Amino acid sequence: MRRIAILGNGGAGKTVLANRLSTVLGIPVTHLDDLRYADDGTTVAEAVFVDLQREVVAGEAWIIDGNSLASLPIRLGRANTVIVVDPHPLVCLLGILQRRLRYRGGRHPDGVVDRINASFLWYVGWRYRHTHLPKVRACIAEHFRGAPVIHLTSRRQADLWVDVFTHHHGKGGR
Structure with missing residues (x-):
């Protein structure tokens, strides 16, 4: 376990898991x-975003959390x-609310860029699980050749x- 991709809905806990x-x-x-975002909060060009990911995954050990399909x-x-971190959508929406209250929006110290709007809330509450997650699963089936996928369905x-x-690995945790 030296190259880890963590996927999931907004507010699911990907960043917390990655940091742990x-x-x-x-x-x-x-x-x-x-x-994805420049220091001023603007979105970088897709080609730049892709190249930056290629640089990271060329390394021998990394953890990447995020959703870009x-x-x-x-x-x-x-x-x-x-x-795949996949709690119920209401848990994800609560996670987004908690994050907003904790950090008051903008770019958070843990890397998350807080851009909450109606479209994002609809995505988290409905579209992720019904349209995006099936595409993620299909992409995993097509491109991933590692060990079985770890599917976590709750924060607990x-x-x-x-x-x-x-x-089991004898190191400090939380």
Whole structure:
């Protein structure tokens, strides 16, 4: 487990999981939002975004969290572990609200860019699970050749998985 792609809905807990695994494994984490957005908050050109991902995945050890379906094959082609964080959409919406209250919008210290609008809330609450996730699964089936996909369906399950993983690997966790 040296090249990890973490996927999931907005507010699902991808960044928290990525940061925890980074601590346990001593592997650097890259948040796709850090690659997608320039320092001034503007979106970088797609070609630049793709090239930045290719640079990261060329490394021997990395954790990348994020959702970009168009460039997912880049990550899946080099990943040896894929984790799908898939709690109920209401949990994701609550996660977005909690994040907004904690950081007050903008770019967060953990890399997330907070751009909440009606379209994003509709995506998180409905479209992700019904239209986006099936496409993610198809992309995984086509491009990922690693171990079985780890599918975590709740934050509690994610916490327990990291705790068990940490215990078996003899390193500090939370």
